Amino acid sequence: MLELQHIDFDVAQDGEEKGILHDVNLTIRERFVAITGPNGGGKSTLAKLIAGILTPSQGRILFDGEDITDLNVTERARKGISFAFQQPVRFKGLTVKDLITLASGRNIGVPEACAYLSEVGLCAKDYIDREVDASLSGGELKRIEIATIMARSTSLSVFDEPEAGIDLWSFSNLIQVFEHLHEKINGSILIISHQERILNIADRIIVLSAGRVVNDGPRKDVLPTLLGGAPNVCSALSDKVR
Amino acid sequence: MDAIQMSLLEQVAGLHEVPEGAYNIRANGQKAARNTTAHIDIVTKPDKDGIDIIIQPGTRNESVHIPVVLSQSGLHETVYNDFFIGEDCDVTIVAGCGIHNCGVQDAEHSGIHTFHVGKNSRVRYVERHYGEGDGEGANIMNPTTVVEMDEGSYMEMETTQIKGVDSTVRTTRAKLGAGATLIIKEKVMTHGHQLAKSDFTVDLDGEGCHTNVISRSVARGSSKQVFLARINGNAACYGHSECDAIIMDQGVVSAIPEVTANCLDAQLIHEAAIGKIAGEQLIKLMTLGLTEKEAEEQIVNGFLK
Numbered sequence: 001m002l003e004l005q006h007i008d009f010d011v012a013q014d015g016e017e018k019g020i021l022h023d024v025n026l027t028i029r030e031r032f033v034a035i036t037g038p039n040g041g042g043k044s045t046l047a048k049l050i051a052g053i054l055t056p057s058q059g060r061i062l063f064d065g066e067d068i069t070d071l072n073v074t075e076r077a078r079k080g081i082s083f084a085f086q087q088p089v090r091f092k093g094l095t096v097k098d099l100i101t102l103a104s105g106r107n108i109g110v111p112e113a114c115a116y117l118s119e120v121g122l123c124a125k126d127y128i129d130r131e132v133d134a135s136l137s138g139g140e141l142k143r144i145e146i147a148t149i150m151a152r153s154t155s156l157s158v159f160d161e162p163e164a165g166i167d168l169w170s171f172s173n174l175i176q177v178f179e180h181l182h183e184k185i186n187g188s189i190l191i192i193s194h195q196e197r198i199l200n201i202a203d204r205i206i207v208l209s210a211g212r213v214v215n216d217g218p219r220k221d222v223l224p225t226l227l228g229g230a231p232n233v234c235s236a237l238s239d240k241v242r
Numbered sequence: 243m244d245a246i247q248m249s250l251l252e253q254v255a256g257l258h259e260v261p262e263g264a265y266n267i268r269a270n271g272q273k274a275a276r277n278t279t280a281h282i283d284i285v286t287k288p289d290k291d292g293i294d295i296i297i298q299p300g301t302r303n304e305s306v307h308i309p310v311v312l313s314q315s316g317l318h319e320t321v322y323n324d325f326f327i328g329e330d331c332d333v334t335i336v337a338g339c340g341i342h343n344c345g346v347q348d349a350e351h352s353g354i355h356t357f358h359v360g361k362n363s364r365v366r367y368v369e370r371h372y373g374e375g376d377g378e379g380a381n382i383m384n385p386t387t388v389v390e391m392d393e394g395s396y397m398e399m400e401t402t403q404i405k406g407v408d409s410t411v412r413t414t415r416a417k418l419g420a421g422a423t424l425i426i427k428e429k430v431m432t433h434g435h436q437l438a439k440s441d442f443t444v445d446l447d448g449e450g451c452h453t454n455v456i457s458r459s460v461a462r463g464s465s466k467q468v469f470l471a472r473i474n475g476n477a478a479c480y481g482h483s484e485c486d487a488i489i490m491d492q493g494v495v496s497a498i499p500e501v502t503a504n505c506l507d508a509q510l511i512h513e514a515a516i517g518k519i520a521g522e523q524l525i526k527l528m529t530l531g532l533t534e535k536e537a538e539e540q541i542v543n544g545f546l547k
Binding site: 051053072073074077078082083085088089091092093094095098099102103105148152 | 458486520522523525526527528529530531532533534540541543544545546547
């Protein structure tokens with residue numbers, strides 16, 4: 001269970017403090033939670049605060065009852081938090097197998113690494129020895145990123161806009177992976193997304209706009225307001241989910 | 243050979259025991275072991291230090307190992323090894339030098355290797371350099387490789403220097419005939435106050451010949467590296483050189499390209515990328531549970547793999 005208590009996040013801009021998140025309070029215990037909202041609303045910042053890549057200006061973060069606010073990225077990862085990057089990172093020399101092995105935290109064999117790749121719809125034998133470098137497409141990298149999260153199989157997995165940077169065709173294939181993801185991962189999934197098809201499989205939807213939680217509840221209550229165009233959600237988002 | 247020399251042999255040639263095929267093992271300036279085969283002859287040079295390796299035309303799927311180990315401080319040697327590879331061969335040649343220097347004097351090995359690669363032959367040449375020892379004396383290696391490639395021949399040269407060599411100047415000169423291909427892959431890691439300089443000159447003389455000179459390196463500590471790739475396109479040819487380097491601590495890397503097209507149909511490209519490890523790469527591996535130091539090691543090991 002993840003608890004965010006009175007989270008503020010400010011950045012210095014042109015010599016002035018600018019608030020990105022304002023008094024965000026959330027308790028996540030459902031299996032599949034989606035955070036949505038307009039661009040610039042603070043969603044990715046929130047995801048990075050949970051992973052420990054950023055540190056909140058105010059407030060506390062509790063994970064399974066333990067205060068993890070002062071823990072670094074490594075310590076949080078070891079406690080059981082996984083984070084899938086919006087733009088997966090490329091590495092010269094590290095292969096797909098290397099990355100999946102590092103993610104699993106033990107010396108897994110080729111068949112097990114291949115099994116994770118198959119789960120995300122990649123033909124394992126074509127990819128297992130490839131380097132995670134510029135030769136891979138955005139869609140392939142996203143799938144490999146998801147495979148590393150599966151290999152970790154932690155109690156919380158945070159995905160930062162998995163649809164970003166890939167074409168619609170690749171995304172519609174990817175959605176099937178997410179539909180079955182909670183069966184593969186033994187824990188909660190927190191996913192930041194604009195996509196209606198992702199929101200459609202969430203147990204709960206949180207709408208974050210201008211750094212505040214403006215709507216939060218079960219999918220059946222929140223999704224219709226988004227599709228109808230909620231007053232606090234900008235038109236850009238309405239276009240995306242329509 | 244003693245235990246130190248055997249351990250050096252394992253580092254530079256991956257040898258745990260006597261290799262199969264032809265070999266010549268040189269330890270502290272002396273011939274320690276030699277074997278020839280029906281197709282590969284090894285002859286000591288009468289006039290200077292070194293050997294001639296003669297590979298008969300049509301020799302296929304055979305290998306030659308010629309490792310050198312030094313465990314005597316203060317030893318300086320220059321060795322000339324000439325390879326004569328006949329036509330239509332397909333062979334692997336493994337060379338390498340390991341120095342264990344526990345003394346106060348420098349130990350130095352300069353190997354001058356000349357390859358004459360016959361028409362339509364394929365050669366894979368692997369060279370590893372390694373140094374160790376806790377003495378004050380420096381481990382110095384200055385290898386020179388000269389390659390002459392006949393029509394349609396192919397050579398892949400892999401050179402690796404990962405640890406313990408205090409100073410090295412690597413000079414490589416190659417001349418390619420029509421349709422010949424030369425691929426050079428260099429891996430270097432320097433640390434402490436080490437200096438590594440690589441100086442490549444490739445003359446693309448024959449129609450349709452091709453070279454690719456690729457360097458991947460890591461400079462840690464206060465070490466310094468210079469990568470100089472000189473490619474001369476003298477015919478309709480294709481030449482590419484690439485320097486990819488990670489700098490850490492106070493490490494310094496210079497990449498100096500010199501590509502000259504002396505023919506209208508020569509296509510020459512040089513690429514260089516030098517920088518520290520990207521912060522997002524470290525963070526990505528930290529989100530998988532690695533510490534920053536473990537992440538750094540994984541990135542460097544992968545990069546030089």
